[in-house]
Amino acid sequence: MIDPKFIKEDIEGIRKLLEKRGMTGVVDLDRLKTIDDERRSLIRKSDEAREKRNSLSREIGKMKSKGENADDLMKQVQVHADDIKQCADRLAELDAEFTDMHLSVPNFLDGSVPAGTSEADNPVVRTWGEKPAFAFTPKPHYDLGTDLDILDFERGVKLAGTRFYVYKGLAARMERAIINLMLDLHTKEHGYTEVFGPFIVNDDSMIGTGQFPKFKDEYYRIERDGLSLIPTAEVPLTNLYRDEILEGPLPIKITMQSACFRREAGAAGKDTRGLIRVHQFQKVELVKFADPATSFDELEKLTRDAEEVLQKLNLHYRVVLLCSADTSASSAKTYDIEVWMPGLDRYVEISSCSCFTDYQARRARIRFRREAGQKPELVHTLNGSGLAAGRTLAAVMENYQTADGEIAIPEALKRYME
Template sequence: MIDPKLIRHTPDVVAEAMRRRHKAIDLDMLTALEERRRAALSKVEVLKAERNAVSGQIAELKKRKEDATGHIEAMRRVGEEIKELDEEAHIAEAEFMQILLTIPNLPDAGVPDGADADDNVVVRTWGEPTQPDFPAKPHWELAEALGLLDFERATKIAQARFSLFVGLGARLERAILNYMLTLHATQHGYTEIWPPYLVHPDSLQASGQLPKFEEDLFRLREGLYLSPTSEVQLTNLHRDEIFEAGALPRYYTAFSPCFRAEAGAAGQESRGLIRQHQFDKVEMYKFVEPERSMDELESLVANAEAVLQGLGLPYRVVLLCAGDMGFSALKTYDLEVWMPGMGKYVEISSCSNCGDFQARRGQIRYRREAGGKPELLHTLNGSGLAIGRTWAAVVENYQQADGTVALPPALHPFMGCATIGG
């Protein structure tokens, strides 16, 4: 959530930010609601002050066994007025908040203009795109030949767009997860978390999925949701908390399966592991002091890059343009891994600085100094990485002419073998 005060004090800044995002919002409506709320509030407070004072007098009179019916009658009328004005203020505020919760974060000044993915900027490339001297196959063909994936049975068990790993394919998924978590927990200073997979709507509102993106989520009869990313759980780890001075930064990493209804995504990337209703992901998350968050974004990206470098997978780093960024982010880098079988770069990580956007929605604060006022902190999140897509990248990049896969050394200890197939 953006700072509500911006609506009143610098509406032009908000309007410009929304223009950059190619999002239309009704600022006049917001301003009017805020005005209504404040008008009702200032009126009702005068009346409440009067009621408090006269109530004291009534108490005095009653204590002395004197008549107070005049005061009581007057306060009855005041009470009715208070009730009406309170309601007016509540309604105006509720409507204001309802709209404010659907307004995306303001893009950082360092974010390029642009409407969609075509306007993103490649900031650097690592490694040479693998081009084997034989026709490279996509991972789903390799996996079928090696018996590593069984989409048909996954569909029978659940539905289309679910996956089922078999044998060394299943072990590879587990090995990648282990490799990533171990790297972040032991080399990058992140505290390891194993979170619940179901989340409360309050948690989804704090991280930004609700109320706007309900249709992308799986909801249970009980009112809980299947988490679409452990960013949700990690954001809410410290919801409604205040970090004492010196307690920041805090780094967390978590594994979780991620569930996405992907409404409206039918037809895209229908083959292989790229786009599924359920996928595994290791997430990195940071709670930091505001002035450090841009530096922290760079090191977060470096931590995600280390995963790919450790696996020897070629990739590039892309700075998203204002129109392509996610709802909660003010600046985002995507990591795109080279997939020789698919013949293109595919997004495998998204690292964002959310500024105080999530912190405000979740009331996550810190004290700059001992005894100081609580202030909103900044949060960052990044995939480290999407496991299924990493699985696909490993299989495609390390395929051999004979159809086997020669695994990168970093995975050998977690796999207990060096090759798949053959």
């Protein structure tokens, strides 16, 4: 959520933001402003009533301890008690509506984010490597994997349903190798601390990173226990320090490998074949808690950290900067890394690296102290995939396929597959 002071002081700035993001109409800003004003005056009124009640009650206490009769005062207090109750009821209504709308206001965009109306307006900021040349027509990974009997989509469906799959032999081993390569790279060379935590989390966690309450349909929920399967390790990682004041130097950099579970609601018909869009996949996630002064530099570094995985695997990719309309609501700036998939004959998103400024930190109440004794401030949170393992496997398969329908092992994976 954005700093509520902007609702009070600069509703027009928010209006411009919504326009830039193409989200006009998502929030009724006039209504939001009205509610906010009414809220504030109610809080004032209610606080005043409480003040009167409190002082009268103190009087009553004094009188009673002296054995005096306080019936008169007790009658007076009743008026204030009624006021308080009335204000509280009305305030509860307003707060609910206010919070709902407040949560719907997207994050401010960084100045470097280009205006745009769709993904067609996302500029490519750099490319690395080149599309590999094949003397034959490269197969998409799903055909290649099925032919080699290392990807089994039919049995995945038998076990769990559509968009599930089974890895056998080389595919299973190679994905494990890919994950190990990524974790080693980020922990040994990029300075991230490896974390391992729950794949199932409570609602507070889902709210903290913004999955709830707006996008509940996207996730698997275990109603009976009030828990949800994580759609990304961002959830346990970012919530690791929820409701805390961080001590020690920033940035804090952590990484975690996890399975991710997504309903892919609304994606019917898209990428229905293969490993690109599935209900369960593995991913190595990178998360940083940064000083607000340097958070956008940290985004550049985080993106480079993710890119390096593809460089190690010698896979051609490009980095695009998401335009105003394509940047997710909680992000201030996002780079997507898109890997080249020769079998699919297109680029596929394999990582999304974002700086959320204080938007998530405010929701999750993650703060730090610049110096001992000083007021706590909100940190800036960042995250990025480093990388999506299933899509990386698919990219390796497609890029390293040979004329006889086999898959060569990338140099960087050999030591993990011996």
